[in-house]
Amino acid sequence: MTALTLSKAINEGLRAAMERDPKVIVMGEDVGKLGGVFRVTDGLQKDFGEQRVLDTPLAESGIIGAAVGLAIRGFRPVCEIQFDGFVFPGYDQIVSQLAKLHFRSQGRVPMPVVVRIPFGGGIGAVEHHSESPEALFAHVAGLKVVACSNPSDAYWMIQQAIACDDPVIFFEPKRRYWEKGEVDTDTEPGPLFASRVVRPGNAVTLATYGPLVTTCLEAATAAAGEEPARELEVVDLRTLSPLDLTPVLESVRRTGRLVVVSEAPSEVSVAAEVAARVQEECFHSLEAPVLRVTGFDTPYPPAKCEEDYLPDLDRVLDAVDRSLAW
Amino acid sequence: MSVPPDRTPPTVEIAGAPPVPAPTREQVLAGLRATDSGTDLVQLMTPEGERVANPEFDRYVADVDEAALRALHRDMVLVRRVDREANALQRQGQLGIWVPLLGQEAAQIGAGRALQPQDMAFPSYREHGIAWTRGIDPTELLGIFRGTDHGSWDPREHGFHLYTIVIGNQVLNATGYAMGQRFEGRVGGEDPAGNEATICFFGDGATSQGDVHEGFVWAAVYDAPVVFYCQNNQWAISEPTERQSRVPLYRRAAGYGFPGIRVDGNDVLACLAVTRWALEECRSGNGPVLVEAFTYRMDAHTTSDDPTRYRLADELELWKLKDPIERVRANLVREHGVGAEHFDALQAESDALAERFRAFCVDMPQPGPDRMFSEVYAEGSPQVDAQREAYLAYHASFEGAGR
Ligand SMILES: Cc1ncc(C[n+]2csc(CCOP(=O)(O)OP(=O)(O)O)c2C)c(N)n1
Ligand SMILES: [Mg+2]
Numbered sequence: 255m256t257a258l259t260l261s262k263a264i265n266e267g268l269r270a271a272m273e274r275d276p277k278v279i280v281m282g283e284d285v286g287k288l289g290g291v292f293r294v295t296d297g298l299q300k301d302f303g304e305q306r307v308l309d310t311p312l313a314e315s316g317i318i319g320a321a322v323g324l325a326i327r328g329f330r331p332v333c334e335i336q337f338d339g340f341v342f343p344g345y346d347q348i349v350s351q352l353a354k355l356h357f358r359s360q361g362r363v364p365m366p367v368v369v370r371i372p373f374g375g376g377i378g379a380v381e382h383h384s385e386s387p388e389a390l391f392a393h394v395a396g397l398k399v400v401a402c403s404n405p406s407d408a409y410w411m412i413q414q415a416i417a418c419d420d421p422v423i424f425f426e427p428k429r430r431y432w433e434k435g436e437v438d439t440d441t442e443p444g445p446l447f448a449s450r451v452v453r454p455g456n457a458v459t460l461a462t463y464g465p466l467v468t469t470c471l472e473a474a475t476a477a478a479g480e481e482p483a484r485e486l487e488v489v490d491l492r493t494l495s496p497l498d499l500t501p502v503l504e505s506v507r508r509t510g511r512l513v514v515v516s517e518a519p520s521e522v523s524v525a526a527e528v529a530a531r532v533q534e535e536c537f538h539s540l541e542a543p544v545l546r547v548t549g550f551d552t553p554y555p556p557a558k559c560e561e562d563y564l565p566d567l568d569r570v571l572d573a574v575d576r577s578l579a580w
Numbered sequence: 581m582s583v584p585p586d587r588t589p590p591t592v593e594i595a596g597a598p599p600v601p602a603p604t605r606e607q608v609l610a611g612l613r614a615t616d617s618g619t620d621l622v623q624l625m626t627p628e629g630e631r632v633a634n635p636e637f638d639r640y641v642a643d644v645d646e647a648a649l650r651a652l653h654r655d656m657v658l659v660r661r662v663d664r665e666a667n668a669l670q671r672q673g674q675l676g677i678w679v680p681l682l683g684q685e686a687a688q689i690g691a692g693r694a695l696q697p698q699d700m701a702f703p704s705y706r707e708h709g710i711a712w713t714r715g716i717d718p719t720e721l722l723g724i725f726r727g728t729d730h731g732s733w734d735p736r737e738h739g740f741h742l743y744t745i746v747i748g749n750q751v752l753n754a755t756g757y758a759m760g761q762r763f764e765g766r767v768g769g770e771d772p773a774g775n776e777a778t779i780c781f782f783g784d785g786a787t788s789q790g791d792v793h794e795g796f797v798w799a800a801v802y803d804a805p806v807v808f809y810c811q812n813n814q815w816a817i818s819e820p821t822e823r824q825s826r827v828p829l830y831r832r833a834a835g836y837g838f839p840g841i842r843v844d845g846n847d848v849l850a851c852l853a854v855t856r857w858a859l860e861e862c863r864s865g866n867g868p869v870l871v872e873a874f875t876y877r878m879d880a881h882t883t884s885d886d887p888t889r890y891r892l893a894d895e896l897e898l899w900k901l902k903d904p905i906e907r908v909r910a911n912l913v914r915e916h917g918v919g920a921e922h923f924d925a926l927q928a929e930s931d932a933l934a935e936r937f938r939a940f941c942v943d944m945p946q947p948g949p950d951r952m953f954s955e956v957y958a959e960g961s962p963q964v965d966a967q968r969e970a971y972l973a974y975h976a977s978f979e980g981a982g983r
Binding site: 283284286287288289291309310311312313315316339340342343378379380381382383521550551552553555556557558559560562563568569572 | 676677705723724725726727728729730745746747748785786788789790791816817818819823824884885889890946947949951952953956961963964967971974975978
């Protein structure tokens with residue numbers, strides 16, 4: 255066990271994957287000398303050389319498109335997109351080639367490419383640096399989409415994503431990069447495409463992922479300390495496509511209540527998909543409608559408005575109250 | 581330029597962080613190669629402040645007398661002062677981030693002062709000097725960096741579009757705007773005063789982006805009256821220009837079928853002359869044109885960046901000798917006998933501007949909880965309206981509860 259920040263945990267995970275497999279290469283803007291703007295790739299170019307850690311030209315379509323070509327050639331590229339809002343020049347390559355090649359080639363051309371995207375708000379940044387575009391990827395068949403929430407998962411999930419023969423869009427909760435947690439680097443904790451109960455409870459189920467897992471755990475602690483105490487069960491979804499709703503369904507069958515929490519706008523979102531699937535599968539167990547606590551259906555606002563925009567502990571508990579009062 | 585063969589790169593210490601290995605010797609050499617301006621550079625004033633004759637471009641600045649040169653100098657001094665104040669405001673927690681223009685004053689003031697009121701400019705995010713020349717008060721820039729808005733000025737009123745952060749996007753937008761100028765007959769008219777042009781700003785790193793290449797293609801195909809103005813400040817965050825190109829950037833234009841020219845981006849007169857020429861070409865129907873202003877980012881990429889991780893202080897020292905403001909000051913003193921009282925008065929003026937800028941910044945109001953729901957659509961949206969109502973009711977429930 256060692257205590258690592260989330261950013262360092264991904265760094266260590268990348269390092270382990272690169273040591274294990276010489277075909278793993280890291281590519282992106284400023285990932286080499288600088289070690290990435292969040293230092294996630296710090297030191298990798300120094301240790302693995304410029305052929306395996308590429309400071310690429312400033313072009314996201316190039317990063318993804320070239321990664322597709324490298325994957326055809328047998329490499330396992332790990333692409334870094336500097337911020338969520340900058341993935342869109344590469345979106346065409348992601349949707350048109352990366353997602354579809356395995357299907358189009360009838361399985362002859364697998365696409366073991368990981369696209370790492372720091373996502374979400376809460377860091378007081380300027381435009382395009384705080385978005386949550388995961389639904390735009392989860393909606394695309396052929397892509398797998400995951401989001402880590404803590405250092406231990408970050409360390410293991412990045413390695414599992416690299417080992418996966420399908421393209422994985424790997425979301426990293428940027429406002430949690432500097433938070434520390436214990437990482438057991440010896441024992442793999444479980445499969446990549448699986449959700450997990452991170453706090454047991456019986457009153458209301460909270461399903462969430464990425465940066466808001468911490469927020470929901472804090473809400474659960476607060477609810478447990480209130481009079482009367484309410485035990486909230488928190489599920490970290492971890493995999494957004496394919497969704498693994500087994501733990502959520504099992505939980506909702508016991509609690510009868512579900513609040514889905516995410517930063518992304520609610521319309522046509524991952525949260526919407528979870529809500530729809532839960533009501534299909536658990537209709538008779540539900541004591542209240544599935545509620546969503548999300549960002550609003552507006553562009554991400556200027557930083558001084560983020561406190562209003564982002565779901566926080568109060569908004570989560572407000573939804574819990576509404577669910578219980580139904 | 582060369583590096584002494586025996587120099588060993590020092591290890592750089594940053595307070596609170598583990599020591600970072602210094603850039604390698606190869607990297608230093610590469611950096612110096614990228615900063616070697618060669619012979620193909622339009623220059624009208626040397627770094628020492630000596631006016632040099634240029635048969636091709638002198639006529640574009642024939643009207644620049646002592647008063648006009650003082651005005652250009654004043655512009656540069658004031659925008660640098662504002663830039664430094666903003667940097668300090670960020671350090672003091674008053675701004676979330678600042679994007680310094682330090683070192684690029686001549687590239688921006690020269691280009692900006694070449695524009696006519698009817699022209700349109702599309703900036704990226706570092707064009708505080710261009711904003712200044714378009715009549716945008718520096719305080720109007722603060723909202724973006726303090727996080728209260730995404731740009732507070734009216735782009736049409738000032739002929740200055742909003743800042744664009746997604747690298748390269750604005751190049752296509754500028755091209756489309758310029759196509760519109762042409763479609764509306766504002767190019768090549770008898771009366772030069774009625775003709776228009778567009779100018780688009782982007783960096784050396786941006787030249788790799790697909791949007792920029794597509795912009796070049798479109799502008800060429802539609803003869804769009806657009807000046808592509810690339811400020812090659814040698815760095816795209818940590819990546820030197822040779823990570824983006826094998827050839828000098830201005831030479832890319834030839835492949836698209838329009839002229840490209842490299843100008844000393846630290847020479848305000850040369851930037852003015854070359855941009856006036858380029859705009860004239862566009863207005864008279866010979867656009868587009870690519871201008872590469874060869875300059876240097878003298879500060880960090882942004883206040884979040886730490887350039888000691890990827891470049892050496894030596895490089896900065898070399899560029900300091902080419903400072904855009906110093907050479908004009910030297911020229912004013914030597915060739916025009918401008919005295920100390922002028923520069924003292926300018927200093928006082930810039931301090932007063934900085935003070936007004938600072939006072940405005942710290943007093944900026946917090947946007948209300950309804951701000952983010954406003955102006956999402958021109959024709960509104962019932963869904964956003966419903967979310968606004970629900971959120972404001974929720975927000976009001978905390979009133980008096982100490983939230
Ligand atoms: C599409 C996109 N990708 C990445 C970024 C992150 N980013 C911001 S500035 C920058 C470097 C830009 O360099 P250059 O074009 O030379 O302009 P400069 O900042 O030097 O003025 C990068 C990679 C971005 N803003 N947009
Ligand atoms: Mg640059």
